[in-house]
Amino acid sequence: MSDEAHVVFDDTAMVAAGRGNVIASRLIYQAHAQSGWYLYAPACAVVEADRTRPGTAEHIAALPGITVLELDLPAALAVARETTWAAAHVQYAAAPTAERPDGAIIATAAPNRWTGLSVRVLDVNP
Structure with a gap:
């Protein structure tokens, strides 16, 4: 059993973090302070979060402990098959x-968005 935690913020979790959401803030703290905690912000979701709440991209990029995931070729090919870039990049x-055989948990303020998909979800709503 691994002591690692891998969490991917979707655009709604990023916006929530910018608004002082306690759960999102705690995840950011854990990723910064706790060994084995990893927090990811896919680039397409960062763009969508910034469209929803201007300034979010800079806020997320400045936080220690968050890894912004680029839209590399394999990600671009996966995103191209979907209708929404942000959700597709998060998924x-x-x-x-190989590094994360169990995948990662998606932190979201819109858990219904992920219904019916084979992903693990953490609802950041209070």
Whole structure:
């Protein structure tokens, strides 16, 4: 059993973090202060969050402990098959990999968005 935690923020979690959401803030703190905690912000979701709440991109990029995931070729190919870039990039980032066989948990303020998909979700709503 691994002591690691991998969490991917979707755009709604990023906006919530910018508004002082306690759960999102706690995740950011854990990723910064706790060994084995990893927090990811897919670039497409960062863009969507900034469209919703201007300034969010700079806020997320400035936080220690958050890794902004670029839209590399494999991610771009996965995103191209979907209708929404932000959600598709988040889902791609949360998928299992060799380094993360269990994948990652998606932190979201819109948990219904992920209903019916094979992803693990953490609702950041209070």
